[in-house]
Amino acid sequence: MDEPCLFCNIANKKAQARIVYEDDVCIAFLDPKPATPGHLILIPKKHVLIFPQLEKDEIIHIFATLKLLSNSLLKSLKLEGTSIFIANGIAAEQHATHLLIHIIPRQENDGINLTTNKVEFNDQEYTELTEKLKEKWYAMFVENSKEQ
Amino acid sequence: MVCNVCGEFKGAIKSFVVYEDQHTAVLLDQNGISGQVLIAPRIHLPILESIPDPLLMHLGNLTAKTAAVVYKTLNTDGTNIIINNGLIAGQKEPHFSISIIPRYDNDGIKLLWQQKTIPDNELDELHKKITQEIENTTKQDDNIEKKETTQQQTENQQPPTPNQQQSQPISNTPQQPEEKPKEDEEISEDNYQVKRLTRRP
Numbered sequence: 001m002d003e004p005c006l007f008c009n010i011a012n013k014k015a016q017a018r019i020v021y022e023d024d025v026c027i028a029f030l031d032p033k034p035a036t037p038g039h040l041i042l043i044p045k046k047h048v049l050i051f052p053q054l055e056k057d058e059i060i061h062i063f064a065t066l067k068l069l070s071n072s073l074l075k076s077l078k079l080e081g082t083s084i085f086i087a088n089g090i091a092a093e094q095h096a097t098h099l100l101i102h103i104i105p106r107q108e109n110d111g112i113n114l115t116t117n118k119v120e121f122n123d124q125e126y127t128e129l130t131e132k133l134k135e136k137w138y139a140m141f142v143e144n145s146k147e148q
Numbered sequence: 149m150v151c152n153v154c155g156e157f158k159g160a161i162k163s164f165v166v167y168e169d170q171h172t173a174v175l176l177d178q179n180g181i182s183g184q185v186l187i188a189p190r191i192h193l194p195i196l197e198s199i200p201d202p203l204l205m206h207l208g209n210l211t212a213k214t215a216a217v218v219y220k221t222l223n224t225d226g227t228n229i230i231i232n233n234g235l236i237a238g239q240k241e242p243h244f245s246i247s248i249i250p251r252y253d254n255d256g257i258k259l260l261w262q263q264k265t266i267p268d269n270e271l272d273e274l275h276k277k278i279t280q281e282i283e284n285t286t287k288q289d290d291n292i293e294k295k296e297t298t299q300q301q302t303e304n305q306q307p308p309t310p311n312q313q314q315s316q317p318i319s320n321t322p323q324q325p326e327e328k329p330k331e332d333e334e335i336s337e338d339n340y341q342v343k344r345l346t347r348r349p
Binding site for chain 2: 018019020021030032033034035036037038040051052054056059060062063064066067068069070071072073074075076077079080081082083084085086087088089090091092093094104106107108111112113114115116117118119121123125126127129130132133134135136137140141
C-alpha cells in the first residue's frame with residue numbers, strides 16, 4: 001500500500017484541519033504552526049509533488065483561488081501585504097511530498113525574508129543566460145505547440 | 149515612485165527578455181541571484197488584487213512553464229515560486245511580479261520562516277474571521293456574475309409584458325438601486341488596498 005499522505009488525508013477529511021475554503025480542485029486551511037497569524041496553506045486535492053505537474057486548468061483555478069485568499073486575508077486581518085510561497089523540491093526547502101502553497105500575512109518587521117540578495121553580473125553573462133533560457137523555452141513549448 | 153519594471157518594458161533600462169507576448173513577459177531578475185527570473189504584466193498593476201482574472205490565468209500558466217524551463221535549462225535541484233504582494237512583504241518594485249528562483253542542494257539560501265505556536269482559541273478565532281470574509285467575497289462575486297447574466301438577458305429580451313413582469317423573481321429590478329452604491333464602495337476599497345500595499349515601509 002502507498003504511504004498515507006497527511007495532505008491527501010486533509011483533502012479526504014480523514015485528517016482534521018481548520019478549513020477556510022474548499023471546492024472540487026483545491027482546499028485551503030490554517031497552518032497550525034504559522035509564520036504569522038492567519039498563515040494559510042492551499043493544496044490541490046489531487047496528489048502532486050510540484051507545481052509544474054498540475055494541469056493547465058488546475059493552475060488557472062489555483063491562481064484565481066490565490067487571489068481570493070490573499071484578498072480575504074488583506075481585508076479580514078487589515079494587512080499591508082501577503083507573501084505566496086511555493087517550494088518545488090527538497091533543495092528549495094520543500095518538506096512535504098504534496099504540493100503546498102503558502103499564503104502568509106505580512107507585517108512590518110515580521111522577521112520573514114522571502115527575497116534573495118542581488119548578485120552582480122555583467123551584460124554578457126546576462127545575455128548568455130537569456131539565450132539559453134529562450135532556446136529551452138522554444139524547444140519545450142513553441143515547437144510542441146506547432147506539432148499539435 | 150519610479151517603477152523599474154515599467155522602465156525595462158519601455159526600454160529606459162536594459163532588459164533581458166526570455167519570453168514575451170502582448171500582455172506579459174518573462175525577464176531576468178537583475179535584483180536576484182543568477183538565473184532568477186520574474187514574470188510580469190506589461191501594464192503597470194501594483195498588486196495581486198489589481199490583476200484582472202484573465203490576465204492572472206495567463207500569468208499562472210506562464211509560471212508553470214517558466215519554472216519548468218528554469219529547472220531544465222539550469223539543471224537545478226528545485227525552484228521556488230514566490231509572490232511578494234505589497235512593499236512591506238518584500239516586493240522590490242511597485243509592479244506585480246512572480247519570481248522563479250533556481251535552487252541547488254546546499255546553496256546556502258534560506259527562505260523559510262520560524263514556525264510559531266498559537267493557542268487553539270486564537271486559531272479558532274482566525275479561522276472564523278477568515279472563513280467569513282472568504283464567504284462574503286465569494287457571495288459578492290456570485291452576485292456580480294448573476295447581475296451580469298441578468299443584464300445580458302434583459303438586453304436580449306423583448307420588453308416584458310405586464311404578466312411576465314409580475315412573474316419575474318425579486319432579484320431583477322427592485323434590488324438594482326440598492327446594489328449600485330455597493331459597487332462604488334468596492335472600487336474605492338480596492339484603491340485603498342493598493343495604497344496600503346504600495347506604502348513604503
